[in-house]
Amino acid sequence: MTSDDFARPGRTRSLQTHTALSPEQVETVLALLDEAARTDGQQAVSEQGRLQLRGGERAGVTHLLLYLTREGREGSEGSEGKNDELVGYAQLEDTDPVEPPAAELVVHPSHRGQGHGRALGSALLAASGKRLRVWAHGGHSAARHLAQVLGLTLFRELRQMRRPLAGLELPDPVLPEGVTVRAFVPGQDDAAWLALNAAAFAHHPEQGALTQRDLDDRKAESWFDPEGFFLAEREGGLVGFHWTKVHRAEGLGEVYVLGVSPQAQGGGLGKSLTTIGLRHLAGQGLPTAMLYVDADNKAAVAVYERLGFLTHETDLMYRTET
Template sequence: MTSDDFARPGRSRSLQTYAALGPEQTEAVLALLAEAAKTDGQQAVSEQGRLQLRGGERDGVSHLLLSVDGELVGYAQLEDTDPVEPPAAELVVHPSHRGNGHGRALGSALLAASGKRLRVWAHGGHSAARHLAQVLGLTLFRELRQMRRPLADLDLPDPVLPDGVTVRTFVPGRDDAAWLAVNAAA
């Protein structure tokens, strides 16, 4: 565990790094993630990252907890398990504590811990995340987009398929390899 204190008038900000979180810490982080998701409309940490919160100690995974006056206001996870790619990170600041430099403190700590080789996943493309990336000297490398359409109440014509083309539902056990090949090619 490491600890850094940041001097702020009248407030005490601390940043601690753990190899694994205890049950109370885990619940506090999950509550922070839930509050952020309510505000942001999506999770700030991936499903894998949330599972790693409860998974105990795992080689190459670190948890950074940022507190102000003993209250958890920020969380980051650093995963350095890929032998080729730089370490990956995700971070979140409680919505009521944003705009106070906490994201910058977490980001700077992640950069220092990773030797300034870092991939940060920012879920949702929020302007604050883009600003933080710019402040930290990070650049957009890859952007994933989700396209959605409601499937109820559609008034679509029957499809017209070319000769020799048929459409059927996926058959588990039969179509797995072909689906994986198409997904890998995409």
């Protein structure tokens, strides 16, 4: 999420709205995201948003592409002219039956300060019927300014926490009676894991809504490793899991998703699964571990702090007044 103020003289904006992007459009958007990430230090669009760029139409997902077009030439729906330049991208997801649609947006670093962020934000407000939630990854001052301009208020704070893995010393995990841990088996465990994930994250609007398509998208990614996806079982049923992720280029191991069945909470299973996953990541030779946690989940924050995690950066979500 970025902020800017005025359009460049001699060029006009052209906003296109799509329910699916062509391979060429996907490539152009991903190049914009990569350039912005190099400048900002983190991705402006989440992993889920980047996955939703590819693979055709998805229910409830809309893509907004903002072009600069030379005067005297207009961009057409689905067809960009040679003089059209992609300067901004936004994604709107309207899949939550209760919460307002959620959005992410970015403006190319070389085109900031020209009103494009405000144009995208205004388009998102119009498309959502002025019921909108917007992520600002990193919580930069420009994003806070844009949120204010659009009349949005701070709603949610998501912390990224990190700790060193070098010299990791954690007590041996003590599993609750009757619980065993094994690796995820693709295809065999999909349905059971999706059901457990939905139950463990029934309160979480993004994670708890994952579908088979979402899982398949992640299994197709180069980072996916079932040996780092730990399942806890009791009497043949899943009661918890710790899915780890390796960001090899950044030298980071992630506590990607950690969940415990509501019926198995409070017995120390979550802490044991965390320890198992951290030991696995340390064994990969990674120097640092990271995770995301909502700031208002004080119990989880306290657990991670006791495990040596400290806040590294913060993502903020803004929303319209309800």
